[in-house]
Amino acid sequence: MGRNTRKRRTPLATKAIAASAALALGGGGLIWANFYASAHESDNQSWGGNQTKAATAQVSTISCPDVGQQLTNVPAQARTEVAGELANLDRQITDAYQRLATTRDAQARDASFVQNSILQPLQDRRKVILDRIKLEITRVGGTAPGSLDTLSTCTAQNANQPTAGGQQQNGGQQQGGQQQNGGQQQGGQQGQNGQQGNIGGQAGNGPVAADFVDITKVQANVKAKPRAGRNASTGTFTTRCGVNANKNHNTDNVIVAPGVANGAHHLHDYVGNQKVNAFSSNQTFLQAATSCQNRSDLSSYYWPVVRVQDGTRDFDQNADGGGKEGNVGRILTPVQARITYVGSPRSKVAAMPQFLRIITGDAKTTTNGLANANAHWSCTGFENKVQLTTQYPICPRGSKVVRTFAFQSCWDGQNVDSANHRTHVTFADAGGNCQNGFKAIPQLTMRLVYSITPPTVQNGQVKNAYAVDGFPEQLHKAATDHDDFISVTKNGLANKIANCVNRGQNCS
Template identity: 45%
Template sequence: MRQRQQAQSHKRSRLTNRMLVAAAALLLGGGGLAVVATTALAGNNAPDAAAGHPHMVTATTVSCPDVGQKLRKVPRSAQLQVSKGLASLDRQVSDAYHRMTEGAGDEILARLKKQRSRTIGTMVTAIAKDATRPDYLLKMSGCTTKPTGVDGQAAAKSTNDGWNQNQQQYPNQSQPQDPNQSQPQDPNQNQQQGQVQGQDGGQQQPGQVGGPSPDDFVDITTVQPNAGDPPFAAPQGNNASTGTFTTECGRNEDGHFNSDNVIVTPGVSNGAHHTHDYVGNKATDAFADDRKLADSDTTCQNGDQSTHYWPVLRKLDGTSEQKPGAGHDGNNGSVLTPASVNLTFRGSQSGQVRAMPRFLKIITGDAKAFTNGTKNANASWSCTGFEDRQLKDKYPLCPQGSQVVRTFAFQNCWNGRDIDSANHRDHMTFSDQNGNCPSGFTPVPQLVQRITYDVPQGNSFAVDSFPEQLHKPVTDHGDFINVMPDDLMNKAVNCINSGRECR
């Protein structure tokens, strides 16, 4: 009888602990898993636990080495296999993250490592058939957990602190705001504002499992100016090419959406695990090669067939569409149509620019910056009327009547040879503050994508992301494939180099 009572007591203890884990995950915000000290999870009756000593509760997500960023040469014969491999790695991380949110244990990381090891091995073998065998990739199978939510504030601070070091182009415009200004003026008021009505009459607010977290938002009026003229300082001075070329491609009124990524994972459906918003080329999906893009119609008024895309912004209204890239991948809420989309090419501080080659592919920002770090991050959030204040790792809370602004200033130096590279980054880079490109690179027109939104008041919106990236604002990114006809690109270059404003 006594043994039965003890067993029932242990069962109740384990149930209570599981309930505590679930509650902690919801309360901490932004985290995918609440991890409680092992003694508490095991129902350990050690003196410390019995005495009621508090246990450390931390929200975490899955953090894995980014294999795609370490690729250096992928022969044509291996491109599809590598693309499928990268998509498989993302899916494995996503599945592991979801299992962790359901309360599975540490064995998930061991299982994930085995899966990744097999997938990476397949990629290495495919590359080795026609290129040097990249055995260094085999060391990238192991993953860890990363603190988020409350404990993630320290990581968020380091994001701002390290921004100048990683961002070369406009160092004087990326100064971090006062850390004391990184939180809304009234946190309680902020949480109340963040509650929005769901379909079922319930309330949804940031801080639930999967993010975003309340501390991902900041009142823009509390941020000190840290940028030049909006959207950023334009080239000026005697040597600068000061003209601009603007192409008008609409706001995706036709509803061109998919969760593919034709640059990173061509030939694979749902390669992004989040939904992209498209303007320009109407044929863009995972299976659109250069020929298909060149034959496609466009939403651009001047005949520009280029592809522009970015993750959608969603209103956190309690809706969920269970399909890839949306609710199936943890991206819930109604998609917000931009209020405006401005696509402008501008010149260089150091002198004239040369034409971009057709089918040049550029990614700016990093969809996995929350776990990768900020080396390639390039998110810029602000509000209309406050664009001298740019946020890198926070969403802006805008005053009534002010719109949320996302700005992507793309890399403006090209290596003069390649329209793409194995990691989709090495062929492009940023100039320094004087407009000078690194050795071996030459200035090309800089694309600036500026997108505005009317959003509900409060912390009631979020950008789509990979599930384990928790909708963090630092993961925002933009993509571009130049499909301008050569004569249109030459017109743009002439306008920029002659100091004119053209459309």
């Protein structure tokens, strides 16, 4: 796993990290694909083929409170240190999930194994880190949320247990009021008679058959856009930055885990700025090259890769953030990537501030629920009719998978980031208005197109599944899709974008 290299650890924090690492088995050299084998496989048979493996287990994942989302008021002087501790919490969950995945026999023999050997030790280790976070905040004169003491406890979730948002994890999810999988329950525990379901995926942590839906069988659910008002900003500005054909990847996330290698625990595609990793600074961004045709656009646009789980491997099969953490299969490069800034239907827009950071969507919806979900999955020819959040589309012949993002377009006018990376920006209301003193900025929209052989579902299993990379305990659900952005421009480009949009022009 990655480690925080930004600061020298105190003995307290060092002990916490060492205790967390002790949860992992085999010194971190495990291949996740071997954690779950079908009942008919021998122990030494490597994963392969084009069908997801049966992963029988009563407990499918671990659900822990997302501490970072509770920290809305961390003093600026403590944010770097707190971010490092939050990364330690993520690493603890990853290690505990690895422990869960490698002890299925022990769990079958002892009903209390998960609680006593995984969840309780995890809780004890989380308490140490939470105490450390409180110390970091109070050390600089801040006040830590009183709720921190209640966030140490994690729970085990079964494959068919509802998420925090009330959505079933293994199907039956609602989109636009319609049940997307035709009422079929595939995967998940079959009751308490010993007949247990699976959580799928050739690494054993998803996706499952019920994570996919034939898009031709989903009723239209796309709502009409707000009508443009008299003062609307109707222009567009398109920046062409490529599809990451040069394979600029890493498993860092400089926004949420600065200074922490492998802070994302999954792989990202990067376009635009070419010097983005955990240790990059604003000065680094300004000195970097860009993949954008407009050389004044040094912004960083990055998102989790999509992989097809057809039995193939990729370069990171044995690497942190890749196969060692349940992200397996062949990485797909988009065949198209369109990045466009659009205006507000109600007002003119202000230029984006330099180094503005925005994260849209939530990488942890499997445990957080769907409050911050902003995933949009569709197929070419269906984008104006159907957009999916909680399932991946199976597209008809000749149609490609489309993944779109529409970022928050209201800014508080002061901060380029916030402690939980959310409160400084927000979405416009249903009428397109920015509320509570926020001002409209150009809305970043992204459209990624993939050429994917349509998955097929047979006997409750999915062949040639595809999925986004994610934290291993999030089970590769479609709703965990998210996108990251850092605005970095020069030569007055930010103002040019705003002016173009405000004048109703179409620029590039």
